[in-house]
Amino acid sequence: MKTIIVPIDFSDQSFKALQYAGKLAATNKAKVIIFHNLAIIPGLVEKFTLGNQIFKILTQLEARLQDLIPLLRRESNFWYEAETYCCAGSFIQNLNDLVFEKKADLVVMDTKGADSTLERFLCATAVGYIKKAICPVLLVPQDTEPALPKRLAYVTEFEYDEKLNINQLVPFIQDYKPDVSLVNIRRSHDDDTTKDDQLFYDLEDQFPNERVFMTQLFTENFTEALDEFIQVHQIDLLTVPVPKLSFFEDLFNTSFAWALIHRATLPVLTLPDAPYRFSYKTDWKLKKVAS
Secondary structure (H helix, E strand, C coil), X not given: CCEEEEECCCCHHHHHHHHHHHHHHHHHCCEXXXXXXXXXXXXXXXXXXXXXXXXXXHHHHHHHHHXXXXXXXXXXXXXXXXXXXXXXXXXXXXXXXXXXXXXXXXXXXXXXCXXXXXXXXXXXXXXXXXXXXXXXXXXXXXXXXXXXCCEEEEEECCCCCHHHHHHHHHHHHHHHCCEEEEEEEECCCCCCXXXXXXXXXXXXXXXXXXXXXXXXXXXXXXXXXXXXXXXXXXXXXXXXXXXXXXXXXXXXXXXXXXXXXXXXXXXXXXXXXXXXXXXXXXXHHHHHHHC
């Protein structure tokens, strides 16, 4: 993890996420980029000639971001670099542009929802961004204290590209060296599990960590079973693959991964299905190279 981007809105919750990112960065002297996006409707500046006013606001916001750097670095005894980036327009587009430009390894965000109708419209929230993210995103709940993860649980139903997910997870494990639990969620009424059983144990060899624990949870209520597992094994970081949602899945939240994200009470590391570093499924990199 060489570069970590932290979007902030100057709220206490976003500062918590920034402190958490600082703790991660100080471990391996990574760079933290503090990002703020001014929520405006794309095209509004050009249509109403608001350029000068927006520039003044961005200049003031940039100064506020710069004031944060010495405070944060002092907290970690100056063990990591930091820089700032402030812009206006589409939150998701601007953040993904920055991720690609800076070759970011991780985005760290708080889990607070949008405070305004405009923010909700622009999807300027963690959940809104995760749906379009092109790199792993670590969600930090409000009451989380900055600390390195010691026990990570990777939770999967084996419905996605597990090799791609683990390729994204490997750098995180190598840098922070948590104990890893591989948790396979199964429905109690599943009959033929032979294929999943083989895949389950094949995955163990792909983790660069000797302390890998294998667990299968047969249940109809996965949230209850997972809550018990987290408590018993003192898990402090969940990791889930994030699938693209169909219209009805997005409407009714039928995906178990999204259910975990929406009810997160501890940090959650989400792995996108089209990361810019690994996946041929995204045309993001091709567009950027061509432009």
